[in-house]
Amino acid sequence: MFDKLRKKFTDIFTSENNENINDRANLNNESDEQKIIRRDHIDQQIEETLLESDVSFDSTQMIIESLKNSMGKLKKRVDYKFIENELKKTIKGEITKNNGGSINILNANKKPYVILFLGINGTGKTTTIAKMAYFLKERGKSVVIAASDTFRAGAIDQISILGKEINVEVIKHDFKSDPASVAYDAIDHARARSIDYVLVDSAGRMQTNKNLLDEMKKIKKVAKPDLTVLVLDAMIGHDVIEQANTFLKEINFDGIILTKLDTDARGGSIISISAEIKKPILFIGVGQKMEDLMPFDPDWYLNKIFSSK
Ligand SMILES: Nc1nc2c(ncn2[C@@H]2O[C@H](COP(=O)(O)OP(=O)(O)O)[C@@H](O)[C@H]2O)c(=O)[nH]1
Ligand SMILES: [Mg+2]
CATH class of the missing domain: 1.20.120 (Four Helix Bundle (Hemerythrin (Met), subunit A))
Structure with a gap:
């Protein structure tokens, strides 16, 4: 890394x-x-x-x-x-400067606390949701996942399998059904059972696909998330800035999760994102296993890139 x-x-x-x-x-x-x-x-x-x-x-x-x-x-x-x-x-x-690393997701002020995950395809949204569910469960929180990526045939299966693996319930409808209503059902389910967190997946084929952007806006309107996070893939290099700006302009978000840092040798994307996007980096993905999600810690990063103390 x-x-x-x-x-x-x-x-x-x-x-x-x-x-x-x-x-x-x-x-x-x-x-x-x-x-x-x-x-x-x-x-x-x-x-x-x-x-x-x-x-x-x-x-x-x-x-x-x-x-x-x-x-x-x-x-x-x-x-x-x-x-x-x-x-x-x-x-x-x-x-x-954007309070990177300082938002504590465990200090939820509402129940259920709804987190919506946005990002284009392949950035690691679904995997990150499973990791986040695992992170919360390990810390004694109850979680339900909304399988709101109904756009891709394999997406509902993927999140269902991950849910089983970590023993977290996944609320799902059929392929091609309305993603906003899946989110709505999951929130209802959480309310009825006093569940702490609802994690909402979403589809994101292309950042420029108007229909999908409209769909994400609709999920956001219906789910009224307490926190919206953009998932960005560190491997795409400079394009992360453009992607983040598109989402800022179209939908807005509260914080960033940067994935695949374990395969990132160049290492500077954390600096660019912090310098240019006025939103905090909340978590980082550092591998494919469920425990490979870390709250972003600026000092940990500095220790990684500088060898002397
Ligand atoms: N090495 C590595 N791979 C990751 C990480 N996060 C996600 N991935 C991989 O990225 C691929 C796409 O992930 P997925 O969650 O399906 O992306 P989505 O399309 O945004 O939902 C999968 O093969 C994941 O295992 C990470 O932090 N490190
Ligand atoms: Mg996905």
Whole structure:
């Protein structure tokens, strides 16, 4: 996970070579001019690293600018440890500015608490719903799932099988039936049995498919979710920003779940999303097993991408 980004940061900040440069420069009383040139070179290395790691161009510029600002008059400070710490602070600022990692899904203020999952096909919605149901059950909560992806033949079977696996009831209607009424039934079912959470699946063939967008809007209107989450696939790289913006514009959502980070070596999508989409990352998917869903923790991420403490 994030191996390439970690390796590049390690190369810049903790390679023996760079540490030797530090020592040599200090010994030789490097001139201010030399320091500024060297500092520019380090900034450039950081910029290239971010761009190569799926951090979008705009986010990269934002980070480099903010790094330069926070260093201010310290342009001449060229020790790698110091710059690494400043970069860490800058990235932490970005990934926490939308309250990423701070919403506690377990603190539901309503019963049932309805969560609607949106996202285009293949991003991992259905799997994530099963993982979320498992997460909640493990913490003593009761859950029911609404099989509101009635668009794809296999979708109802898929969620039913996952439901059996984790012992969570799945409310379903027939293939092609009205997804909003499935959600409605599931909420009714939860109310009657005092169930804590309703997780609503949805279809999402293409982000540009007008009918499906209308269908999602209708589910949202009927289910009146307490929380709407957009599921994004980290593997698609820069496209996550465009996808998120389309959903923001068309339906709106409260937070993001980023999936498939276990297969993501580049590692920068968390930074881009945080920098450019003003919604928190709530959870991350880190594998295909039921326990592979983690509340997003900014410090965990920083520890993954920087090798020194
Ligand atoms: N490696 C990995 N695969 C995942 C993750 N989340 C989902 N998947 C896989 O992504 C594929 C599509 O998932 P699915 O839930 O059917 O997507 P949906 O079309 O959005 O409902 C499946 O093969 C899942 O096992 C994850 O966090 N890591
Ligand atoms: Mg699905």
